[in-house]
Amino acid sequence: MADPDALASLSAAVARDRRARPPGGRQGEAHATAEAAGRHERVRTISGDTGRRGRAVAVEAGEAGSEDLGRIALDNAPPWLASALFHLAVMILLGLWMISFQARERIELRVDPVFAEQIGEQLEFASPLTATDETRVEEPLWTPDELPLVLDPLAAPPELADRLIEGTTPVDVAVPQIGLALSGREEGRRQVLLAAHGGTETTEAAVRRGLEWLARNQQRNGSWSLTGPYRDGGMDENRPAATAMALLAFQGAGHTHQRGDFRDNVARGWQWLLRQQDEDGCFFSEGQMSHRFYTQALAAIALCELYAMTGDADYREPAQKSIDYLVRTHAPEGGWKYLPGVSSDLSVTGWVVMALQSARMGGLEVPSDTFRRVEQFLDALAVRDGTRYPYEIGHQYTLAMTAEGMLCRQYLGWPRDDPRLLDAAEWFLEPDHRITFEPERGEYGRDVYYWYYATQVLHHMQGDPWRRWNAVMRQVLPEHQITEGREAGSWDPAHPQNAQWEDIWGRFGGRLYVTCLSIYMLEVYYRHLPLYSDIYR
DSSP states (O other): OOOHHHHHHHHHHHHHHHHHSOOOHHHHHHHHHHHHHHHHHTOEEOOOTTGGGGOOEEOOTTTSOHHHHHHHHHHTSOHHHHHHHHHHHHHHHHHHHHHHHHHHOOOOOOOOOOOSSOTTOOOOOSOTTSOOOTTOOSOOOOOOTTSOOOSOTTSOOSOOGGGSOTTOSOSSSOOOOGGGGGGGGSTTHHHHHHHHTTOOHHHHHHHHHHHHHHHHTOOTTSOOOSSOSSSSBOSSOOHHHHHHHHHHHHHHTTOOSSSSTTHHHHHHHHHHHHTTOOTTSOOOOSSOGGGHHHHHHHHHHHHHHHHHHHOOGGGHHHHHHHHHHHHHTOOTTSSBOSBTTBOOBHHHHHHHHHHHHHHHHTTOOOOHHHHHHHHHHHHHHOBTTTTBOBSSTTSOBOHHHHHHHHHHHHHTTOOTTOHHHHHHHHHHTSGGGSOOOOTTTOSSOOOHHHHHHHHHHHHHHOHHHHHHHHHHHHHHHHHTSOOSSTTTTSOOSEETTEEEEEOTTHHHHHHHHHHHHHHHHHTHHHHSOOTTSGGGO
């Protein structure tokens, strides 16, 4: 007797054959029936000891094709196998879809900028490494591991007396040895001074972005330009002046041709700038006639600082030549202006005084009489009992010239508690005279030149005057630095929403000029140690 399961398989095969074959009338049906019957004759039931559980269908391989074998095997497969195959296919497809989705997905973390303080508030902690405020979001300042041990971060470097040449220090003009000031630029010590004098991670990040912008805009020959390739360049080209300004920014943060992340930029810049110095020691080679001594003073400051910072003998002779040129061209009034030995104004003279002081940092020769004559010029220039200064004798005094004049007075020996100096400091600290980028708040407009000199004067004074000024400066300057696009890291010479609110000298000096002076201000915490610090005693 035939197995019921085999008969069921036979019936299913007949049904499939009918569906698969084209319609052929009765003849076709007869053929299909005969073929199915023949297939039935070839099916045998194989039973073993397993009884009902051991049924199987055997097909004679010699008489059935591979297509029939596959069809019959599929027909006789248990239902769970088909279900398993279906679910396996679904799982594979889901897995491939999830992988594709995750590959396309991007997670973007956006953090709104949070400054280290609010305007008018002062953070008070001894070191950035000991701060415990867990709500701050700035990156910590880490000191490199390879630095030599500094037992006292605020201690003076070795005594410089042996390096000074006789006759370089005035006999009766008390000029502080500001060579000690450059020690604050060293790694390790810089971080300590940053915290001690009110700097933050925010100000340091702004300095870094500014230096990166300068590095991106260095010319292939190593120079920098006042006119481009950036937007809002100056009116006139003067590559020696622009290069000196950029180098001062790098050196102010401790980068030299020997050390620092930007040492290659500094080295290339100096290779180009030294080639511009003529036999007389002058660096002026292009630009307006009025640029001559601005260019010379800027290059001399940078060159003397580099020599003082590194002691590299290759820079001593060009540095001394640059100072000798300034001494030879000293005007009868006691200052400098546009032409050698002709007339004097405070704007040019202030930069030259900084160059002369930078020379003394490196132990270069500066005649005592040069400082005495500068003092005489300042005495003739001062008005309102010595508390205000104009550009030239007989002109109206201004904030910028008063700040520049007071910095000269500090370097020439005025004490911190001099009433004239204190009076000027209070003038700088009036609300309308502080740093601002808002047109409705500034009485005299944007003047980064004034801000730069006032920042130095008040930093040297320390105490309450410096805290009040710095509370605004360290907040406002980073807030208005460009953070996106091609000019990221620079400062706009004009207000981005108000073209009329441009820096008073921004059109002449351009973006590089405004950016460099802004960087100098944010480096003030360690660029020069305060003149009235105990280390000078």
